[in-house]
Amino acid sequence: MTFSIVVPQIVLSNITMRPLELADSHQMFDYASDPEVTRHVTWETHHTEDDSLIFLRDIIHGYERGDTFVWGIIWNDTNALVGTIALHHWSPKDQVAELGYALGRRYWGNGIATMAAGAILDFGFSSLNLNRIYALCHIQNARSARVLEKIGMQKEGELREYYKVKGDLWTVWIYAILARDWNVRLLNSKLSL
Numbered sequence: 001m002t003f004s005i006v007v008p009q010i011v012l013s014n015i016t017m018r019p020l021e022l023a024d025s026h027q028m029f030d031y032a033s034d035p036e037v038t039r040h041v042t043w044e045t046h047h048t049e050d051d052s053l054i055f056l057r058d059i060i061h062g063y064e065r066g067d068t069f070v071w072g073i074i075w076n077d078t079n080a081l082v083g084t085i086a087l088h089h090w091s092p093k094d095q096v097a098e099l100g101y102a103l104g105r106r107y108w109g110n111g112i113a114t115m116a117a118g119a120i121l122d123f124g125f126s127s128l129n130l131n132r133i134y135a136l137c138h139i140q141n142a143r144s145a146r147v148l149e150k151i152g153m154q155k156e157g158e159l160r161e162y163y164k165v166k167g168d169l170w171t172v173w174i175y176a177i178l179a180r181d182w183n184v185r186l187l188n189s190k191l192s193l
């Protein structure tokens, strides 16, 4: 199946989300080689810059197919690539996709993930016509769980030993938000302005 929606650039006050390029490999390697960053993501720690190049090549092939929604997150002040955010496993039939993200450690704690994730939810509901966006979060990843709560996702439950990642069976929390919940949040934020 082919799709025609391209990955748009999304500009916010502090960050910009844009499609990734091969030229991002050096900055990606900087954070993707940090085991603290990759501890709770499903992809392997990058050991060489070539790992980052291969990772980027896969994403760029996905852009060409039109079925991959992965953005680089850029810190506007410095133009640095600080991480990535994505909608994976998009099913147009079921109108559902999975949110995922990772940031370089030095950028944690500044609200970047919350800002970026809010913008990506908006894109998913308005441009991909999604009805549901979910996220799977390792039960020890309290920081990410907090981000998911802050963007209005509800914890729907715990999936015991849901999948095997890097040799271990992971128990994860499933969080989700529906389009109608998102629209209520948008309305409430406009009313409180």
Ligand SMILES: CC(C)(COP(=O)(O)OP(=O)(O)OC[C@H]1O[C@@H](n2cnc3c(N)ncnc32)[C@H](O)[C@@H]1OP(=O)(O)O)[C@@H](O)C(=O)NCCC(=O)NCCS
Pocket (backbone or CB within 6 Å): 036, 037, 038, 040, 041, 083, 100, 101, 102, 103, 104, 107, 108, 109, 110, 111, 112, 113, 114, 115, 136, 137, 138, 141, 142, 143, 144, 146, 147
């Ligand atoms: C998860 C991650 C993206 C969060 O990014 P971030 O930009 O630091 O997130 P934010 O600053 O928007 O929000 C973090 C929230 O977690 C809270 N927090 C920080 N450390 C925490 C901890 N140990 N336990 C609980 N909450 C914590 C912060 O206080 C903040 O909440 P607040 O605004 O209510 O104070 C980042 O830590 C990361 O890239 N981790 C590695 C990759 C990863 O785990 N990805 C998610 C896979 S599901």
